[in-house]
Amino acid sequence: MKEATEKAAEEAAIRKDALYDRMIADWKKAALVKAAAKIAAEREADELALIEDNITVDEATNTVWFHYLLIKDPALLTDNWAQAIAIETSVLKKLKKNGQLAAYNDVVKDYIQRGVFKELSQEEMDNWSKPVNYVSHHGVLKPRLATTALRAVCNSSLDNNNRGVSYNDLLPKGPNTLVPLLQALITWRTYKEVVIWDYAKAYNTVRTFAEEMHMRRLVWRFSPADPWTTYGVNRMHFGDRVATTALEVAKRKVADIGEAIDLVAVTMIKERYSDNGIADGTKQDVARMMGEHYDAGKDQFV
Numbered sequence: 001m002k003e004a005t006e007k008a009a010e011e012a013a014i015r016k017d018a019l020y021d022r023m024i025a026d027w028k029k030a031a032l033v034k035a036a037a038k039i040a041a042e043r044e045a046d047e048l049a050l051i052e053d054n055i056t057v058d059e060a061t062n063t064v065w066f067h068y069l070l071i072k073d074p075a076l077l078t079d080n081w082a083q084a085i086a087i088e089t090s091v092l093k094k095l096k097k098n099g100q101l102a103a104y105n106d107v108v109k110d111y112i113q114r115g116v117f118k119e120l121s122q123e124e125m126d127n128w129s130k131p132v133n134y135v136s137h138h139g140v141l142k143p144r145l146a147t148t149a150l151r152a153v154c155n156s157s158l159d160n161n162n163r164g165v166s167y168n169d170l171l172p173k174g175p176n177t178l179v180p181l182l183q184a185l186i187t188w189r190t191y192k193e194v195v196i197w198d199y200a201k202a203y204n205t206v207r208t209f210a211e212e213m214h215m216r217r218l219v220w221r222f223s224p225a226d227p228w229t230t231y232g233v234n235r236m237h238f239g240d241r242v243a244t245t246a247l248e249v250a251k252r253k254v255a256d257i258g259e260a261i262d263l264v265a266v267t268m269i270k271e272r273y274s275d276n277g278i279a280d281g282t283k284q285d286v287a288r289m290m291g292e293h294y295d296a297g298k299d300q301f302v
Helices: 002-029 033-053 081-097 101-113 122-127 181-188 210-214 243-258 263-270 283-289
Strands: 055-058 063-066 117-119 136-141 150-155 194-198 217-220 229-233 276-280
Touching: 002 033, 033 055, 033 243, 055 243, 063 243, 081 101, 081 136, 081 217, 101 117, 101 136, 101 150, 136 217, 210 229
Parallel strands: none
Antiparallel strands: 055 063, 117 229, 136 150, 194 276, 217 229
16 A cells, blocks of 8 residues: 555656656746746755655654655666676776775775665565666765775766666755855854764665665675675665755754754754754753763763
8 A cells, every 4th residue: 555655656746747847948948037947946845845755753763764756757767787887897997006996895895884785685686676777886085084085976877878867867856955054154153152063974874765775776896806796775875866955854854853852952953064063052062962971070071
């Protein structure tokens, strides 16, 4: 029953997205830019509603779950395993040449250990009857970050078999829900005491389902002599078109539940910029948010 309801909702979203495409194109042809912008805003509002309706907080397990409801027909994508193999062969060769292969392998192993990448057996893949898509991944240097100087970035915008469509094209985006950076900076200057923090692995804390995993398969091998292994991305990932808006929605839903627990923590969650936070607060407030105690005499968290 639930699957049938989700399928009906997805089919309705696909039809509505196609209608928006036609309407915006028609208004632009007529040089009615304001009308086209109005239709685009309506589309963003509809996409935000889709995202909000499909993010749930499981209070029993303290987890957040997100089902990516598609706005275009997934049949547009075909199994592009060979394309993924060709890309990652080149990526591995380049990493080895630059002396970065061992570091990149450590990053991939960390994703596997944290459950972000799930190894898929041949039986599991053979038994999967729904659409399949592979994304590419590569290393990006972050020299100013001491802890993660090399990061693995997944590309959900990979042109599927060079057919002019990607997995990201199927996903809603929603409006820009980030607090404007200027607003965040001005607000910060009004605080007497400031708390600054970062949400560790924020995007990957949101769990996704099998449908999303098989549409974000990827391949890797840890050396040129190893066989290729297929993995599925099992969490929301930064490279997904829907991720930025979904993270804001997820944080808001968690904060709404937390209002009954700690209003200070809720305020701090809501006063943020993406996966970073700047808020008015003391060290005692920080300790409460982290579930710890601040010893003023020793000036340390315990």
